[in-house]
Structures are given as C-alpha cells and as structure tokens.
Amino acid sequence: MKGILRYVLPTLCLCWIFFACNQQGDKKTSDSTDVVNDEQPSKVAAPKLGAVPIVTEHIDGPANIRDAVNGEIIFTLDDDVKVTATDTHNGWCQVGLQVSITIDEAASMMIAKGTDLRIGTEVIGKAINDIDLYSISNGTAEIVGFTKDQNIKPNTIAENILAKFINAKKGEPITYAYLSPFIQSFNLVEGMLTDSTYKTYEMYEDWINDPSPGYRILLVFKEQQLIGIVHTRFLSLNQVKDETLELGYGFAPIDTSDRVLLDKFKDKFNDFIISVD
Secondary structure (H helix, E strand, C coil): HHHHHHHHHHHHHHHHHHHHHHHHHHHHHHHHHHHHHHHHCCCCCCCCCCCCCCCCCEEEEEEEECCCCCCCCEEEECCCCEEEEEECCCCEEEEEEEEEECCHHHHCEECCCCCCEEEEEEEEEEEECCEEEEEEEEEEEEHHHHHHHHCCCCCCCCHHHHHHHHHHCCCCCCCCHHHHHHHHHCCCCEEECCCCCCCCEECCCCCCHHHHHHCCEEEEECCCCEEEEEECCCCCCCCCEEEEEEEHCCCECCCCCCHHHHHHHHHHHHHHHHHHC
C-alpha cells in the first residue's frame, strides 16, 4: 500500500496544482473583462511633442524611392530624412525633397547613379539610378519619386497628430493654448482669413503636384477656441461629421454651439477660395 501511495500522491498533487492554476487564470480573465465593461472608456492621451519641430513628414527608413508605383528604384533615403509627401493612394505616395548639388550636376540636370545624396555636408541617401533634377537654384535642386506609405513615419503626418489632439478632448472645448504644441511643431502660420471675428492658422499642401499649393489644414478659432478645421486630407475625428466646401475642401465643425457662426465662415471661405483659384 505504501508503494502505491508513493506513486499516486505526487500525481494527485500535480493535478490539484494544475486545477488551481487554471481556476486562478480563469478568474483573472473574468475580472479583467468585468473591469473593462464597467468602466467608462478613458480619454485618448494627447500626443507629447518634442522640442524639435516635426515640420513635415519623415522617412521611416532606409526606404526605396521609385520612378513610379511599383516602378524602378531611383534612389534610397536614410531613416528620419525630412520629405514632402503627397496624400496616399492604394498604399503609395509621392515624396520630394531639396538636396545639395554640384555645378556639374546643375549643368546636366541630373545626379548620376552611385552618387551619395546630401543636404549640405550630411549624406541622406544614395542614387541607385540617374536622378532627374527640378527647380535648380543656388546649389540645390528638388528630387521626387514614389514610395510605399509604410515608409513614412505615422507620427510625422500632421493629420494623425491633429486627430489625436482633437479626439483626446472627447467633445470638450479646444483652445489655442491646447493646440499650440501642434501649431508650433508643424509650423502653422496665421492665415489670410483672419479678421475681427475669426483667427486662422494655415498649413499648405505639398508642392509636388502643384507649384502653387492651396491649404492642407486651416484651423479656425473664435476668441481662442477652435470652431472648425478646413482640410484636404482624411481626418479621423470621433463624433465629427465632415461637411463639404468648394473645390473639394472638407470642413470639420468642432464647436457646433453657434451654427450661424460656422456657416458664415464657410461662406467666407468659399468666396475666398474661388476668387484666388
């Protein structure tokens, strides 16, 4: 009998431990689920922006830049290089930047295959094939190409950061002071549509497809409080129904307590944008 117990008891102990662990694990899962269901959804934290301005999109690299969607690689860019990026379509976007060039490159309007790409003395990429140059001026030129949208750091896209700031407030008033870190980091400047009623801060679209670009983002304030956002690219805003302006612009009404005020601004914007187009 003692011999049998010597083998049976350890087995029983192991079974008991296994059962207890499973019960404890199930309890943790159940408790965590109950807590999530009982609590109100927490606010999304507003992003913390560093002291160095973001200004524009940054490459998540190294990244290949091509002559067309799924085309031939023409150059590469290193990680964190600042570029101008268009809106994305089917997972691709165009990017452009100014690079430093030599007198010979300016004369030939081309950077030769194998050449290091530089901004000043800093190497920021490499020419994999010959690169055509645009807007040559004072030792610099613009180069452009196509890249996958995953090669752009999401936290350097203005619309992503702006949406996080707005959504974090959960419908509460949004002040200039609250948005000031965003305005400064992306270099928004006071807009032409500022008057005695409205104060605006603007960011322009990319120069790649339009040498005289229009607005990309226009923040509209009334007495230091954000009332709306004019935009050309998608803004993922919670509980905000986008409205349409002239020439394909969108308008996100943030403070709808004074509908007349919003409609007057929309009319003002439409008149202005048609007159300057």
